[in-house]
Amino acid sequence: MTPQELAQHLASILTEIVAARGSDVVVTEQDTKVDRPKNRDHGDWASNAAMKFAKRIGANPRELAEEIAARAAEIDGVAKAEIAGPGFINITLDAASAGETARRVVEQGEAYGRGDALAGQRINMEFVSANPTGPLHMGHTRWAALGDSTARVLRAAGAEVVNEYYINDAGAQMNKFGRSVLAAALGEEAPEDAYPGEYIQTLGKRVAEQIPDLAEIAASDREAALEQAQELGYQLQLAEIKDSLERFNVHFDVFFSERSLHTAGENGEKSPIEGAIDRLRAEGHVFEEDDAIWVRTTAFGDDKDRVFTRGNGIFTYFAADAAYYLSKKDRGFGEKIYLLGADHHGYIGRLKAIAGAAGDNTETDITVLIGQLVNLNGARLSKRAGNIIELDDLLEWLGTDALRYWLARYPADSPLALDGEKVRSRTNDNPVFYVQYAHARTAAVDRNAAAAGVDRSAFAPELLTHATETDLLGKLQQYPAIVAGAAELREPHRIARYLEELAAAYHRWYDNCRVIPMGEEPVEDLHRTRLWLNDAAGQVLRNGLDLIGVSAPERL
RNA sequence: GCCUCCGUAGCUCAGUGGAUAGAGCAACGGCCUUCUAAUCCGUUGGUCGCAGGUUCGAAUCCUGCCGGGGGCACCA
Known part of the structure; x- marks a missing residue:
């Protein structure tokens, strides 16, 4: 039951x-x-x-x-x-009815906890989307962890989810980045407004190695050299970002280029941005004023109308946003989720307005999740000059599992101050090890049971009557509802909190109920049945850890 | 000024209208010839920021204050 x-x-x-x-x-x-x-x-x-x-x-x-x-x-x-x-x-x-859960979990395996509440929904999940002009840093990690975990939870609820990263590879920032890389590659002094940071020098060196005649090109055609250096620097940096994310166990299905929105078609077709403006104009949402093109976002609840073109005729960032939204719609996504930092709070109104102007439902077709910022106040952090902490350094210092777990266990709208020493610690004030240890224990019991001749040949659920057993069974029974709730609310931290409770229930059970008989005592059906319960606990711990992208080790 | 998030134990924080508000840490005290003690058990610790309201019932919903974070670009 x-x-x-x-x-x-x-x-x-x-x-x-x-x-x-x-x-x-x-x-x-x-x-x-x-x-x-x-x-x-x-x-x-x-x-x-x-x-x-x-x-x-x-x-x-x-x-x-x-x-x-x-x-x-x-x-x-x-x-x-x-x-x-x-x-x-x-x-x-009655005990037998509650105990049946153990067998059910084992039989369903990885499928236990999955549901169909969101079946048939095609969701676009956009997160991180950091500028490709530098490495990912602390500020991006929370969105990477939360976005990926949220996507996993939504999939567990039956949705089809595409993880998407929007690359801001157009505009002034990219040009600035290109000039910085070119100067570094040529060994010149950095331009006044150059990007700071050692990584620019490293990129410059790699660019110089891969384009041996860069100096000659620069001497005859500075613009051509800039273009080549910028492009190669961009590709190298983007590859670094992708590597970092994969190391963080975060996978993106689509890297969407902003530049592609500015690019006209091969047969003289308009660019996606121009096309988008035309479509919105046809719907009556676009007007011209003061030599600029505007979109009437106030018609959809925004607090002021927005411009699509600046005075110099160049499209604003928001024009690309609008075209990007239409691209998501055209690609068949129902709900489009944006996971943004609190510093982007001001974007909610205009993004929702674009959804409305595109003919979508501003309540159900677009979700803007705003996360509060995270800071890491461990004193050791500022070994690197400046206060930018790169994701790669964090991973080296703390490890993927610990960092992902800690970032996933708080709701996105709660400000978060991480204590690096605590995240790193291997004691039980560190919930990630507490949960992983519970899983490792299930694996150890499994190994020892095999050695001691306890097998799964009997399953007598009515024997699971100890208080710690009914508690553990109750926790296992709750899991599907926890997953469904986490998906509905887009709150993956509920999974982590649940796992901590489950681990506690498991540890208490382990302490009170033996799977392997003491000394010379015979193996009974109670022991065999408990082995099923042990299997079930391990399975749910694995399933839950997987939803937050954390490994479930067999040994610690 | 407007928008938004937050305010819960000494600390870090859970708590989608339910019963006596929870966990971990910290403090103090217990259990290792053990299925690995990274576990477990016990004690101490609260004006759920404040004041009203809604209801059978409010930490939770509404209103107003107080305090803190973030945001209010023809930047990207």
Whole structure:
């Protein structure tokens, strides 16, 4: 009996009761969702449905609860159903019914916890999108971890998700980057507004190696040299970014070039930006004023209209944003998710307005997730001059698993101050090791069981009666709902918090219940059944860790 | 000024209207001839920023204050 099945039973019971009373109130499974009470005395699962429906159907909450409980007690697998307080219904499962979960988890394996709530949805998930003019740094890591984990959770809920990185490879920043790289390659003094940082010198050296005659080209045609240096520097830097992300266990399906939005088609077709402006103009959202092209975003809730062209005729960044949005729409994405830092908060209004101007629903077709900034206050961090901390250095210092876990375990809208020493520590004030250790323990038990002759030839769930066993089973039963909730709310941190609870329940169980008999005691069905439970715990720990992109080691 | 996020134990933070508000750390005290003690058990610790409101019930929803972060470009 899973909580979902219990909720279904309660929904049909309540539907009949409501109908018998002549009410046409509709009862859904959502209304009878049960939760795990904090207090053991309140049973395995509790429902507040009687309190929620009493008023709507004109009944006394406790009487309604009595009526529901009486019939809930008859459900196959329910040991007892009691009412408490103002009208809670506390349900206790019989041990065999609860214990079945262990077998179910093992049989479903990696599929356990996956659902179909978002089936059929095609979602574009854009995140990181850092300028390709330098290495990824601390500020990007939180979005990389959260974006990738969110995408994984959405996929677990049945959605088709494309991870996308928008490369700002057009405009003034790129030119500045090109001049910086060229100067470094030629061994010249850096231009006044050059990008700072050693990486420019490194890129310059590599460019000089790969274009041996760069100096000659520069002497005769400075512009040509700049173009070549800029292009090669860009490609090298982008490759570095991709490598860093892969090391961070973050994979992007699409790297979308801003430049491609500015480029006209081969047969003299307009560029995507021009095409986008034409389309929006045809819908009546574009106007001209003060020698500039504007889009009337105020018609869709923005606080001011926005310009598409600057005075010099060059398209604004926002014009490219609009064309990019239309590209996502044209590529068949329903929901477009943008994961942005709090410093981009001002973009929400105009992005939503573009969605509206494109004919999309500004509530359901676009989601802008704003994350608060992260800072790392470990004193050792400033070994590198300046306060830019590169992702690669972080990975070397802290490791992918620890960094991803810590970045994933807080909600995006909560400001985050990481303590580097804590992230790095190998003690139990470090939740990532606590959870990974729980998984390693399941693997150790598995190895030892095999050596001790405990096998899986029997499964007797009615024997799983120890308090730590019912607790652990309850946690395992909650997992699918946790995944569904995390997907619905786009909050992957719920997975991490759940894993910490699951790990705690597992450690407590391990401490109290032996899978392998002591000394000369015989192997019994209880031990064999516990091995199933151990397998199930390991499986769910693996499934959950995978959703936040963290490894599940067999040994620590 | 306007928009937005945050304010919960000494610290770092969970808590999608439910029961006595939780976890880890810190402090103090226990369990290793063990399926690896990176685990486990116990004790101490609270005006959920403040004040109203909504309701059977509010840390959670609404309003107003107070305090802090971020944002309000023909920059990218």
